[in-house]
Amino acid sequence: MAQMKRIRSAGCLPASPNESISSAPALIETKSLHLYQLYCMKSRHFLLLSLGFAVSVSAHAQKLSGKVLDAGTGQPIPYASVGVPGTSQGTTSNAEGEFELAGKLPARLIVSELSHRADTVALTAGQTTVVVRLQPAAVALPDVVPGAYTTELIRKAYRHLQRTNRPTYGQAFYRQITRLDNDPVEVQEMVWHTEASGIGIEKTAPYQGRYAEKKALLKFKDFSLYTRGVTVTSLSGDSTKSKQTLSLDPTASCTFQLLGISSDGNRELVEIGFKDKTNPEREYGSLLIDANSYQLLRYRLVTCIFSTKINNPLFKLQNNSTAFEWVFRPTADGATVLDYLKVDHQETLKRHLKPDMSVRASAFTVLYGGRATAPANVTYHSAKKGDGADLQAIKNLPYDPAFWQNNSVVKRTPLEEATIKAFEQKGAFGTLLTP
Secondary structure, three states: OOOOOEEEEOOOOOOOOOOOOEEEOOOEEOOOOEEEEHHHHHHHHHHHHHHHHHOOOOOOEEEEEEEEEOOOOOOOOOOOOOEEOOOOOOOOOOOEEEEEEEEOOOEEEEOOOOOOOOOOEEEEEOOOOEEEEEOOOOOEEOOOOOOOHHHHHHHHHHHHHHHHHHOOOEEEEEEEEEOOOEEEEEEEEEEEEEEOOOOOEEEEEEEEEEEEEEOOOOOEEEEOOOHHOOOOOOOOOHHHHHHOOOOOOOOOOEEEEEEEEEOOOOOEEEEEEEOOOOOOOEEEEEEEEEEEOOOEEEEEEEOOOOOOOOOOOOEEEEEEEEEEEEEEEEEEEEEEEEEEEEEEEEEEEEEEEEEEEEEEEEEEEEEEEEEEEOOOOOOOOOOOOOOOOHHHHHHHHOOHHHOOOOOOOOOOOOHHHHHHHHHHOOOOOOOOOOO
């Protein structure tokens, strides 16, 4: 069996929930096909209510399909936020800018994305499709910028988090696809109860899930730890002594550059790039901060310090890189809460006397339905190395394909649709097959 390597947070790497210790999911060699079943809590009726727009369309609701485009280029805008003001209805566009939403019409939609100006769209009764074109936000660099401007803004953002950060309890939809040489070999979809905040997902409880894999050289073990176990910073302890980008002493580990300033209504959004002082080519990213409220709205990180191990002496993994993107949305009380998180991990598999093989695991998580108090019947847990929480939960109860039919919070892209349907058609979900 492969082993997980425990790595201490260094340079600009965000802290994990456990005292700045983060665990990289391990790759393991497999000789057979293992397929796991759906996890479904007995309180099925509560899930159907909690998913709202994600599960089904009631007799009084209409299903709306749409696409979000850049008004200047006509290109799709991925991961735009789409919501109905005054309600809990909402969704996120997929990587192709597509979205689906069920609700009563006529209504209004508010569509927003951090690099574009938000827009409000009126929908009429009977309307089934809509195309939303967002104007790009103008980005400029001021002629004169005080030398300490970027680091002082980061300090203020950290202090703002210390004052306002609080847990929000809701649900999250997680989708992961693993590919070897672009061939999908592993698919996992989860619905979690989540305890999230302005630094990321802090605790989860599995609620629904399914997993399938086909015979392949490698698979990831607990890849969702990248999502469940890493936050953008730690708000406990003495941040002046920690090596965190978002802290009271950000220059201890990183160098900074002002990338641009854009305006979105009353907001002035400042993007700051950073690089690790020790390994600038191996760890870098950016922060997007509202200069008026000091809210952190986006955090991007590319790091090469996560590593994986494999026990086959003829195999070697090289050129690893993991890209994170956390996007946060402001709340009415001045705090922020995680909106979505993307994780993309890539490596090269070196094989003796055989061609190299590309390894890629990508995950997208969108959060919804947040509230200030935790449900009484849910027990949350922090992510731990090797906890196996998702797959263990998935094994517990029989697979129910009806739940997953058209039951995605985020509309699948054509590529994702083809991948998941291929697994479904082969009976891969919920059925133990032989190679």
